Amino acid sequence: MPSDGARPDGTPLTGRCYCGALSFSVASPPQTVAYCHCDDCRRWTGAPVGAFAAFDVEALRFDPPLSDPLVKTDSVARWNCPKCGSPLAATFDYLPGQVYVPLGVLDQIDDVQPELHCHADNCARWLRIQDTLPKYRHSGRSMLRKGS
Secondary structure, three states: OOOOOOOOOOEEEEEOOOOOEEEEOOOOOOOOEEEOOHHHHHHHHHHOOOOEEEEEOOOOEEEEEOOOOEEEEOEEEEEEEEOOOEEEEEEEEEOOEEEEEHHHHEEEEEOOOEEEEEEEOOOOOOOOOOOEEEEEEEEEEEEOOOOO
């Protein structure tokens, strides 16, 4: 992806929650895109595996702005739509400056593609994603920080 915009044509990536009460845009490309197989991401997304794009915290704009996050542990903050509950964003203290957005809420989901698997050792035994992406046993922090 080009560095001067989020998409090949330079237009921002956009997204919204299920009910449309919250929307967002980001004018820079993702810093990284990853699958996450950890228990927290599965429970938060309600899916057998989460898939997220990381953006620079300064580049992402929510309308209306996000309210208070859900904080289950000291190092992770997550935001959901207060009306429909859609997962919208997450930050991790160990990945400063990045906001992770679930791919399912992106309007242009085909414009981003996962680059790695995090917590691959926690993958559901019956799930078979047939790709050749790197698989990290834990968070893959070194790869997730590459764009920050």
